[in-house]
Amino acid sequence: MDAFNKGFASFTSSLQGLGSQVTPITRRTTRLIQETIGSADEKTKLPEEYLELERRVDALKTVHQKLLSVTSQYENESYDYPPNLKESFTDLSKTISEKVAGLSQVSSAAEAGAVLTAAPSNKEHKTLHHALSRAAAAGAEALGDSADPLASALEKYAVAEAKIGDARLSQDSLIVSRFNAAFATTLNTSLRFAAKARANVHKARLNLDAAKAAAKTAKPERQVAARVEVEQAEDEFVAATEEAVSVMKNILDTPEPLRNLSDLIAAQLAYHKASVEILNQLLPEIDELQSVQDNKYREAREAST
Structure with missing residues (x-):
């Protein structure tokens, strides 16, 4: 490693001596390598305000990533579906399938009875509530007597669970369109725009430090030109920093994340x-x-005694 460091130091020293013949990209790359291996001189310090904004923007990015990693599940209809449940149209009779398809549209037991004879539905929702609805409907079908209290209760329960399942699907749709889409847009636009502005600051800082290092070893005839290059690099660094500060402040000050969170909560509340x-x-x-x-049970017991 010592031999490598010595060889690299000799290489960079020869680059710096070339003065204006060295391109800005080469100088920046050389400077970055020097900083990476720890052979660079003092780095230009970034303003504390800028560093604090970077920390806050990174935290905001983490918020978006962590919430989206969870709320993305709302894009999967079957996220609460029983994993071991074996259920398909062939598992249910046409009467059961018809009942399930229309349960969410009825509001009374009489309407539920009419639904039982309809044609099979083309869509079988994969949610826990719809699975409960189908199971209850199948139970009522198995009992086969609408006058039976348990059969009647199962029919009512099937209707209720189908409605709750539809409400859950409505919640999911709202979350996907109003929360997930908005948070993903922030990640893919605003936060990436901030990352680009920060990258420009990093590049400008490398250019400045590379220009300073080159000025220290510039030949006498290059001293004036080297100072001009340092001044230009300083101006570019200041401009890039101010631009990044403005971009990051704008992202942090926007009420959009709170608005998105409110939409998420409203969808959950409605459900x-x-x-x-x-x-x-x-x-x-x-x-x-x-x-x-x-x-009835008590009367039957009393009558038998």
Whole structure:
């Protein structure tokens, strides 16, 4: 490694001595390699305000990446579907398939009964709620007696779960279109724009430090030109830094992420609110059927004694 460092130092020294014959790209590359192996002289310090903005922008990028890594699951309809459930159209009778297809559109037991004879649906949603709906519908079909309290309860439950499943799909669609798309756009545009501005600062800083290093070893006839190059590099560095600061401040100050988060919460609230309303309406009906069944059971027991 010592031999390599000595050889590289000799190489870079010869490059610096070439003065104006060395291109800015070559100087910048040489400077970067020197800094990488630790043989460069003092680096130009970036303003603390700039460094703090970089930290905050990096944190904002992390926020977007981590949330999207989770909310991207809403783009997969079957994210809550039972993994071991074996279910297909061939597993259910035409009556069951028809019932499932129309359950989300009904609002009464009478309408649910009419749905049972419809044609099979072309779409079988893969959500936990739709799976529960189909299972309940299959149970009611197996019992085969709509007057049976359990069969009636299963039909009502099937209708409710289909509606909740549709509400979940609506939530997912809103999250994908209003949250995921917006956060992905920020990652792919605004934050990348900031990254480009920061890269320009890095390049300008390398150019400046390379110009300073070249000026230290410039021949007497090159001293004036070398100072001019340093001044130009300083101006470019300052301009790039100011531009990056402006870009990063704009990204950090925008209310868009909070607006996106509000849309996410609103979609979730609508789904859970719909679920609560549907189940609140269903439970008293099931409790009533249970009460009737309890009374019949008790009467039958008393009659047999």
